[in-house]
Amino acid sequence: MEFPIYKSNQLMREQMEGEFYNSEFADLISELIDRDELESSIEIGIAKKVRDEGTEGLSEKQSYHLQKIFDRYNDIRCSVCDDLIPLSEVLFLEGSMCSYHQHQWNKD
């Protein structure tokens, strides 16, 4: 899956329209910066540009690095049901389960 293309100034309008995918991606990038989870100064530089401006207008090289960052988080699946873990949850996983199965697990 490729990272979404958007400008940061369109996120607010999208949220008002109930469209959250780009915002979730933007939140993931901000969270990675805050947590210092990026692997190089190149990645940090690109993540900060994306946080401030969005992903539209990145150079080919910047897109390549951003895709590498995204690939680490965009295909994580629940170990029980194999459902894709949404971007809004991947950084808050306790194990490798979706929120439903994590809840079931905690309950038992």
Ligand SMILES: [Zn+2]
């Ligand atoms: Zn599950």
